[in-house]
Amino acid sequence: MIPQSKSFLVRIAFYWKPLFSGKYLLVTNIVSSGGMLAVGDCIQQTRERRQTPAKTRDWQRTGRMFAVGCTMGPFLHYWYQWLDRVYSGRIIKTVAKKVLIDQLVASPLFGAWYFIGMGMMEGHGLLHGCSEFKEKFWEFYRADWCVWPTAQVFNFYFLPAKFRVLYVNTVTLGWDTYLSYLKHRDDQQIDVQPEDSSMSPPSSKPLDDKL
Numbered sequence: 001m002i003p004q005s006k007s008f009l010v011r012i013a014f015y016w017k018p019l020f021s022g023k024y025l026l027v028t029n030i031v032s033s034g035g036m037l038a039v040g041d042c043i044q045q046t047r048e049r050r051q052t053p054a055k056t057r058d059w060q061r062t063g064r065m066f067a068v069g070c071t072m073g074p075f076l077h078y079w080y081q082w083l084d085r086v087y088s089g090r091i092i093k094t095v096a097k098k099v100l101i102d103q104l105v106a107s108p109l110f111g112a113w114y115f116i117g118m119g120m121m122e123g124h125g126l127l128h129g130c131s132e133f134k135e136k137f138w139e140f141y142r143a144d145w146c147v148w149p150t151a152q153v154f155n156f157y158f159l160p161a162k163f164r165v166l167y168v169n170t171v172t173l174g175w176d177t178y179l180s181y182l183k184h185r186d187d188q189q190i191d192v193q194p195e196d197s198s199m200s201p202p203s204s205k206p207l208d209d210k211l
Contacts, residue, residue, distance in 0.1 A: 029165040030073030036169040037069030038062050040176025068117040079106055080164040095156045099149050107144045118183055136182055147175055
């Protein structure tokens with residue numbers, strides 16, 4: 001039984017190892033980036049349907065999340081390669097520099113990429129996406145600082161470079177659910193009040209003159 005199990009693990013390693021090396025690593029990072037955004041949206045839509053059972057699942061919205069996530073994959077791939085090349089090593093000072101640069105440069109850029117990309121895919125245009133990003137930026141960026149510095153310390157200190165994007169995309173499942181909520185929530189609550197007959201204006205019809 002043990003030799004069979006060992007042979008099975010060897011076969012698995014043979015198939016998945018190319019996914020994290022060479023040109024296949026880029027494909028893996030692209031697909032995982034899009035896939036996790038799509039899964040995050042599915043989770044968020046499930047939550048929305050629990051709150052509003054009559055709401056139907058929007059697969060086109062999930063598809064847009066997947067497409068935008070895939071466009072982020074190449075940038076993530078080369079961004080971490082650049083960070084590892086410029087700031088090599090795992091000493092605390094180097095890791096802190098990577099985390100700070102990632103927060104100050106990559107995080108706002110990806111936030112803009114997400115909101116503008118989603119807005120354009122929804123057919124709203126560039127200006128609408130920029131306006132939405134500007135409106136929600138500080139809420140997004142505060143949440144970003146609460147999640148990613150700690151996650152990236154682990155990423156830069158413990159993990160090999162080839163697993164960086166996959167790790168980020170795995171951790172980002174909860175973050176992607178939040179992004180879906182932030183993007184698609186209804187910010188405008190319209191209070192519809194029933195008409196009150198006691199508050200209606202008096203009729204303009206003239207009174208009959210009985211004199």
